[in-house]
Amino acid sequence: MRHPSVLWFLLALSAFTLGVTFLSDAFGIGLLSTSFVKTLGKTLCLCLVAIAMDVVWGYCGILSLGHFAFFGIGGYAIGMWLMYARTERIVEASLAEAPLPPTEQEVIDAIGVQIFGVVGSSEFPALWAFADSLALQLLMVALVPGLLALVFGWLAFRSRVTGVYLSILTQAMTLALSLYLFQNDSGLRGNNGLSGLQNIPGFEAVPQSVISIVFLWASALALGLGYVLFAWVVSGKMGSVIRAIRDDEARVRFLGYHVESYKLFVFTLTAIVAGIAGALYYPQAGIINPAEIAPIASIYLAVWVAIGGRGRLYGAVIGAAFVSLLSSWFTGGGAPDIPLGFYTIQWTDWWLVLLGVSFVVVTLFFPKGIGGLFDHLVRKDP
Incomplete structure (x- = not known):
């Protein structure tokens, strides 16, 4: 009751999910295609990571340019199980036709x-030690981003690195991680990444239209x-x-609060939530x-939050949903080209x-973002 915007948000989210x-x-009734339902489900995941970014930046003042890395780590964690389990089913079905039953090691080697x-290899890296266990990989979705954020945050905050220097450090962490993953010997298939993740093991007979709704509800x-x-x-x-x-x-440190502990808590918690969002995305x-x-990608995340309204949870949701759906429309060919005679504006190139430009305009003239337009509807933002 103290924060009615939370209730209004949950009601709007429920109505949206039921409507889709x-x-x-x-x-x-079939008015929305399966691909568009998936786009909406992915948008909900982006809204969740945008909220995490808003808490760490808009509320705590830590401009992290690495939170999308935690999002990706969560995706890799669940993707390893999806790819292993799906490949295991294919291999077992293929080897079942062999004259002699395959050994467990032969099945693993074939997978x-x-x-x-x-990437020219056939051996499982140590990273894949738990890839055959859904429960353990789900644990890794939260554990790995959380531990990485905990270690990084502890080293950075105890050294009292703040402001732009902290932003550069988070960006450097993200860059180092992405460059490592691009290598074929990283254990995650290099630039090829993990594919076929939409094929859920054990649900091969279930149409993608049903799976898309299940993931929409989960998101x-x-x-x-x-x-x-x-x-x-x-709150509080x-x-x-x-x-x-x-x-x-x-001043907060002078008043006796252990600032580093608060910052570390927020940084780690938001990283865990970002990992969960990636696992659903x-x-x-x-x-x-x-x-x-x-x-x-992390810079885009900061842009979404700024456009939606930094320091407002619903603003982060609005910004992520607005920019994500608009991006899909412009880059997916939905926006018509604009012929100028001497030049044709193609939105896939100009998006x-x-x-x-939108980010600059919002920053200069509408610092409260789109969410600021709704301030008059609630007396106190959560």
Whole structure:
């Protein structure tokens, strides 16, 4: 009751999810294609990682240019199991026709050839030690981003690195990770990445239209829970301390608060949530490669939050959804070309320019972003 915007957001999210289900091919009247339902499901995942970015930047004042790396790590973690389990089924079906039953090692070797043959290898790297276990890989979705953020944050915050220097460090971390993953000997198939993730093992007979709705609901549930979680984090005494750190870190430290602990908590928690968002996103996208973790992706994430309205949870959602769907429309050929006689504007080439100009305009003239237009609807933002 203290934060009615949370309730309004959950009601709007529920109505949106039910509406898409009703209009889908799987359970509705078929007005929305399966590909568009997947686009909407992926957009919900991007909204979740945008909320995480808003909490760490808009509320705590840490401009992290590496949070999309945690998003990608979550995608790689679940993608390893998806690819292993799917390949295992294919290999077992193929070897079942052999005159002699295959040994367990022969099955593993055949799976390795299928997965890593594209990079000239056939042996499983140590990274794939738990790829055959869904439970352990789901644990890795949260554990690996959380541990990476914990170690990085502890080293950075204890050294009291702040401002632009911290942003550069987070960007350097992201760049180092993406460059490592581009190597064929990284254990994750280099530039080829992990593909075929939309084929869920054990559900081969289920049409993609049904799977897309299942992931839409899972993404909506994760977004709703994430919104409630972060609304709690930024409320009450904890939220006041976090915002005070953003506004005047030295004064908060002088008052006796252990600033580093608060910053480390926020940085680690948002990294875990970003990993969960990535684990839901990439099975809908169908593929993940190192380009998804490049520093530019984290910069886009900051742009979404700025356009939506930094320091407002619903603003981050609005910004991510607005820019993501608009990007799909412009780059997917939905926006018509504009002939000028001497030159034809093709939006597939000019979309990024338009996005950059929009970011500059919002920063200069509308610092509260799109979400600022809704401030009059609620007395206090969560």
